[in-house]
Amino acid sequence: MKELQVKNDANGKVVGQLVEVPIPTPGPNDVLIKVAVTGTNPKDWKYINTEKAFNSGDDIAGTVESVGENVPSFRPGDRVAAFHVMLTQTGGSFAEYAVAPATTTFHIPRNLSFEDAATIPLVAYTVGIALYQDLALPAPWARKDGEPVPLVVYGGTTSVGLTALKFARLSGFSPLITIAGGSKDVIARDNLADVIIDYRNNPNIAEEIKKALNRKELLHAFDAFSESPSAEPLAANLSPKGKLVGILPYKQELPNGHKLKFAYVGSGHQVYPPYNTEEESKADQDFVQVFSSYLEKILREGRFKTHPIEVLPGGLNGIPEGLNRLKQQKVKASKLVARIAETQGL
Ligand SMILES: NC(=O)c1ccc[n+]([C@@H]2O[C@H](COP(=O)([O-])OP(=O)(O)OC[C@H]3O[C@@H](n4cnc5c(N)ncnc54)[C@H](OP(=O)(O)O)[C@@H]3O)[C@@H](O)[C@H]2O)c1
16 A cells, blocks of 8 residues: 655655555554545644654544454444554554554544544544543533533634534533634634633733633633643633643743643553653543544534544645645644545555
């Protein structure tokens, strides 16, 4: 089969090459998927270098080809989406076939396109781990008990942030306050937040959050951007016993002695020192299994609307340009996906 291997050229531009490699063999707990559409994520350009090119994609949508001996829940021909194990250096979603653990694979309903499904896996598991494991918020299926929980999400128009708002709505958190910029209409359109604060040229974000909280105690904040100073206005409003979680390591000092806990999606598969501990990963590996089943249900019932997409021209050959645009922060509130069958040279 063919896969796309990417690396940086001497000028830091992402370049790619189609390479003939063997079809991967699923391990006992894995699913082998014929990839129809691959998604993309910022990490696909962040972890490559100029030396060894590799297939850095992890978001898969396609059809089950075969399953490992310990996988009772999938059969050849099933339509699925899946999150591949990150940074494996061999294999990945930029290919005709890819392997993923069954725990991070989920069925997709007939009426959901592979293009839309490819936007879900990595980002959804990130949000699941961040909100329900690291922030320990009540899961969407938990019975509502007492006052609704306020939540502030910084970066409501990043793929991670918008997905967090969707799960926050499913969980019934309120008030739901978010900070976003030029793409904020995607939040308003689906009523995914009670208050949207524009971060652009705004020195009063902390004050605006305070006003929106209306004297309610803030115990949970999620920074879905995590580039300084995003966490500052969150920490400034957080209760002394509150928790702040983000998606990039955050080194800057924060108000009131708060620390940002880094939530790492890879924790659902394995330990990635120093990002997570063995104990965290053990719990997160159980969590993703349960979360996959919940994802299947809300997709089947039409309770989860997928991210806006842009289909890259040229299949796998369009991915390097897509990754360059992600790197230049030119992609706004949209997921770039590629259809494998449109690749010239397969
Ligand atoms: N820890 C993990 O496991 C994990 C998992 C997934 C992603 N990540 C990381 O999370 C980050 C976001 O990834 P993503 O895929 O969600 O990104 P993305 O969808 O590519 O984010 C694009 C959006 O970023 C927003 N943005 C740009 N500057 C901003 C600012 N100063 N404040 C708030 N929002 C701003 C823009 O919103 P507007 O158009 O509204 O301005 C834009 O639409 C990346 O750094 C990624 O590497 C980490």
